[in-house]
Amino acid sequence: MRGGRRSEGPRRGGPRPPRSDAQPGRVPAPPARAVPTPDGVRVGEFGRAHGVRGEVRVKSFTQDPLTLGRLGPLVAADGRRIVVTDVRRAPGSAPDMLVARIEGVSDRNAAEALTRLALYAPREALGAAVDPDEWLVEDLIGLAVRDAAGTDFGRIVAVPDYGAGDLLEIAPPGSRTSVYLPFTKAFVPAVDVAAGIVTIAPPEDFLAPPRPEPDDGDEPPAHDADPEDGA
Numbered sequence: 001m002r003g004g005r006r007s008e009g010p011r012r013g014g015p016r017p018p019r020s021d022a023q024p025g026r027v028p029a030p031p032a033r034a035v036p037t038p039d040g041v042r043v044g045e046f047g048r049a050h051g052v053r054g055e056v057r058v059k060s061f062t063q064d065p066l067t068l069g070r071l072g073p074l075v076a077a078d079g080r081r082i083v084v085t086d087v088r089r090a091p092g093s094a095p096d097m098l099v100a101r102i103e104g105v106s107d108r109n110a111a112e113a114l115t116r117l118a119l120y121a122p123r124e125a126l127g128a129a130v131d132p133d134e135w136l137v138e139d140l141i142g143l144a145v146r147d148a149a150g151t152d153f154g155r156i157v158a159v160p161d162y163g164a165g166d167l168l169e170i171a172p173p174g175s176r177t178s179v180y181l182p183f184t185k186a187f188v189p190a191v192d193v194a195a196g197i198v199t200i201a202p203p204e205d206f207l208a209p210p211r212p213e214p215d216d217g218d219e220p221p222a223h224d225a226d227p228e229d230g231a
Helices: 065-070 108-112
Strands: 003-005 040-050 055-060 074-076 084-089 097-102 118-122 134-136 144-147 152-158 167-171 179-182 190-192 197-200
Touching (some): 040 074, 055 065, 065 084, 065 097
Antiparallel strands (some): 040 055, 055 097, 074 118, 084 097, 144 152, 152 167, 167 179
16 A cells, blocks of 8 residues: 655644645544455555446555556455456546546446445565655554653544645644644654654644634723823
């Protein structure tokens, strides 16, 4: 699946806000998933049926989306064995959206039965990461986030990339609003997957509430007239 890469330096501007279509005040929860096989890694999710001949749309979570068709037999979240016999990019869609043919799925009804099912691959099918600063996104989700002093900042709920590099999306304890931190060595000096902890070096105002902006229409309150004026 797509790897989360920690880059060398910080990007300007500190934590990046979510895209404009994100809903403020809501933390998108990680998709619910079953454990299909030991060491299974989520590599995709079925979308809606495509056409009437059994093809189905699939969102790929692999670095190269088309790798999904080269991983061998997969396992769906409901336990069924999935063999991808053909895969291509979905026309007019995001690069990670594919159209696939699945062994044994030959009509639209069968394709629709796959909708929203997550797909898993054996970890060994993905190969080992050769870069010490790269991890499977699946391994980062759920890790505790702390600073060097042990302060709890919450847990990682996603590792999005909105075009300028990977971010850690963090759900702070007791908050429904995500915060975002660039996944760089400057902001994330240590990742210990085995211990379940990511150590961060956040900016001072990382969890500070936003300051209210003054209303341009507001005017300073009027002062009472000096009683001696006009005397």
